[in-house]
Amino acid sequence: MNRAHAAMLQLWAVEGFPEIRGGNNLGRTIVESFTANQFVPADGDVVVVAQKVVSKAENRVVNLATVRPGASAEALAAETGKDPREVELILQESVAVNRHRRGLIIAEHRLGFICANAGVDHSNVAGSDEMVSLLPEDPDASAHRIRDAVAAAFDSQVGVIISDSHGRPHRNGAVGVAIGVAGIAPLLSYVGLADRYGYLLRRTVEAVADELAGAAGLLQGQADEGRPVVLIRGARFATDGVGAAELVRPMEEDLYR
Amino acid sequence: MNRAHAAMLQLWAVEGFPEIRGGNNLGRTIVESFTANQFVPADGDVVVVAQKVVSKAENRVVNLATVRPGASAEALAAETGKDPREVELILQESVAVNRHRRGLIIAEHRLGFICANAGVDHSNVAGSDEMVSLLPEDPDASAHRIRDAVAAAFDSQVGVIISDSHGRPHRNGAVGVAIGVAGIAPLLSYVGLADRYGYLLRRTVEAVADELAGAAGLLQGQADEGRPVVLIRGARFATDGVGAAELVRPMEEDLYR
Numbered sequence: 001m002n003r004a005h006a007a008m009l010q011l012w013a014v015e016g017f018p019e020i021r022g023g024n025n026l027g028r029t030i031v032e033s034f035t036a037n038q039f040v041p042a043d044g045d046v047v048v049v050a051q052k053v054v055s056k057a058e059n060r061v062v063n064l065a066t067v068r069p070g071a072s073a074e075a076l077a078a079e080t081g082k083d084p085r086e087v088e089l090i091l092q093e094s095v096a097v098n099r100h101r102r103g104l105i106i107a108e109h110r111l112g113f114i115c116a117n118a119g120v121d122h123s124n125v126a127g128s129d130e131m132v133s134l135l136p137e138d139p140d141a142s143a144h145r146i147r148d149a150v151a152a153a154f155d156s157q158v159g160v161i162i163s164d165s166h167g168r169p170h171r172n173g174a175v176g177v178a179i180g181v182a183g184i185a186p187l188l189s190y191v192g193l194a195d196r197y198g199y200l201l202r203r204t205v206e207a208v209a210d211e212l213a214g215a216a217g218l219l220q221g222q223a224d225e226g227r228p229v230v231l232i233r234g235a236r237f238a239t240d241g242v243g244a245a246e247l248v249r250p251m252e253e254d255l256y257r
Numbered sequence: 258m259n260r261a262h263a264a265m266l267q268l269w270a271v272e273g274f275p276e277i278r279g280g281n282n283l284g285r286t287i288v289e290s291f292t293a294n295q296f297v298p299a300d301g302d303v304v305v306v307a308q309k310v311v312s313k314a315e316n317r318v319v320n321l322a323t324v325r326p327g328a329s330a331e332a333l334a335a336e337t338g339k340d341p342r343e344v345e346l347i348l349q350e351s352v353a354v355n356r357h358r359r360g361l362i363i364a365e366h367r368l369g370f371i372c373a374n375a376g377v378d379h380s381n382v383a384g385s386d387e388m389v390s391l392l393p394e395d396p397d398a399s400a401h402r403i404r405d406a407v408a409a410a411f412d413s414q415v416g417v418i419i420s421d422s423h424g425r426p427h428r429n430g431a432v433g434v435a436i437g438v439a440g441i442a443p444l445l446s447y448v449g450l451a452d453r454y455g456y457l458l459r460r461t462v463e464a465v466a467d468e469l470a471g472a473a474g475l476l477q478g479q480a481d482e483g484r485p486v487v488l489i490r491g492a493r494f495a496t497d498g499v500g501a502a503e504l505v506r507p508m509e510e511d512l513y514r
Binding site for chain 2: 009011012013101106113114124129168172190195196214215221234246255256
């Protein structure tokens, strides 16, 4: 665990990040953007990359005109008032519908994340309103490729987070969360440590990857000035995680499914 | 909305923040700690203060030995295996129990927040394991007092967030969230703005106060090195909010109650 910079955290957003198209080498593009911004990633830094550019680079963009909705999609579309072709993609991407109502489908993506539309999203996709993006096939693997590109270019070991913006039960507004990680354990446990009065902490596990993704979200923005790549220095995290699946609460422990 | 520093965000944790006791003037203590740390808050900065020190300053600490559990508390304690006196406080603090199971009560606090134990917490309270803290009576008012103290001392208009650490449905690990605000609108809306391809954003509202609280959480820690006060520079936010209640999803829109 790196504790050296624990009292200060700095985040920089890459300016002028180029348009990403299918097949682009995203790791190389990120390395080039760091160089253009005079960012030199150091050991222990964290690179947060918005899911949207990862999906684009990995050709996870679909033209709704090519989608033929099945009977289940037609039925759920009728119930929710959503485009049946979009609902078809949501069902293809997910293993279960968690909640739905007019205008909203909350689904369990096959990666385990429970989120609106199973990550099928219209915004920030080039072309037309008919174009939507899907989540990357394997966001941890996407993060590892970026991590390797940064290591090769700068000889530094960074953590990489693929971030998305999720709504939450109970609370208004979306926040950035981690859907893929490399070189960073998404959870930091305080269990068994003593608080300042010697009280042994029994349950405190902090979702540091989500807090880092949320912090990056403050710079990434959503509208036309979007900045998909953020470099973070000073975060404390463990490096022995197995992937973003650690952030998914197992079904049997989740009181909200 | 301040956009000047949108591409860089900096967070500093106050070191050596003193032990807070009931009746302490928290605003003055924070001002003194900024001076001791050579922090000079500027217009548009955000000060994040952990709920625990606010509760202590406001005498929101209870000795369980003084609590007489009622029949409802005894029944829920038997079901959950929790201390009946703690359950009594949870019920007093909340308007409804949202979910419960062995070892866990998720309740709707009278302020609207749905969280474990309605905010009744053992950790980081001096005295003994019998001492627990409750949430501040009015965290927005607590935030306003701190904001006024900072304005008087430094002639600067800052946003203030009272933060707590909440677990979430569906995802493992807790993250920092805002339970009180002053001088900052907790939500930032992109609705009606165009994305980089001209697609009109229809639903994008970002819970910036929660992202800021989560970012501060990365520095605050939980164990004996806890740092309850964090100064953030470079965040983009609106200043016209009405309070942290904006972060609470209304019952009729919440699919998880």
